[in-house]
Amino acid sequence: MNKLLSAGLAGLLTLTLALPAAAHTGHADGTGFLAGFLHPLGGLDHLLAMVAVGLWAAQTGGRALWMLPVAFVTMLTAGALIGMGGFELPMVEAGIAASVAVLGLLVVLNKRVSVYAGMALVGVFAVFHGHAHGAEMPAAAAPVLFGAGFILSTVLLHGAGIATMLIGRGVAKRLARPTAA
Template identity: 55%
Template structure:
């Protein structure tokens, strides 16, 4: 868990360090990878999905994040294809509020319901990524980039949730729930334009 920040930093810095950036598949991959990391709303929502999966435990540890990534790919494809999705920014902000609140209140949902909730919000995130793809980029490599970054952000949330739980059962759960509450509050800030 201590090495996760180093791994994430290495992955983030690997794109800028590559020779001949800005052309070909490497550019699409690095641009796609940086897109979710560049927005506070995306980072908060994706880490919160990982925390939510950790709170739910069991099969949710992989099914909930997988549902998010899969539906985000669908939303991304719709964005690249020019298919309109209404209220994208509102959906992204609400994802931060709702998933943060689910973590804060420790809501235990069936795996299918939890996957459906995060999957619905993932469409908005994916659509934003797809519509903001630079024209000269390969949709495939760009998509793989933002899906990879998303999976890493989910993994960071899962590791944080599980790590805090292992430190102290009583205080770890309180810390995870506090993180969810702060995320939900940040989502309200995003909704109101304060953040």
């Protein structure tokens, strides 16, 4: 099961790397909670990176299960505030593309690092994602509603990654059990 999951993630990673990062500014539609909620779902790069954080957190286990997503959401919010403030951040698209590649590889390779190193890594990537969300926020948007929307969406994507990994492990354990003849 882990090989199947790894192969699928590797395929999605390859596809994503072949495409330009979808974090281009100025294309957001809508101004409220729903627009913010849907924003992370509109780009494959955002979607994959946020799910990968959940997958990696579950793979790592222990405190990482909640600390990696919390670090991501915290720094996502900081990055969004930077973007909303009109401050430029260099290489946002490159940072987002790198997040997909690096996080995908960490999951595929089942790489473990200390919880704090993992938090720092996902935090750096989250700033890029947050900046893109904040900079893409429509001028007429209600910042709190739009922000709450993309934060909730991010949390749910992390949860989807965590659930996928935990369910996949459970299925793999059941398939590995010897059956009674």
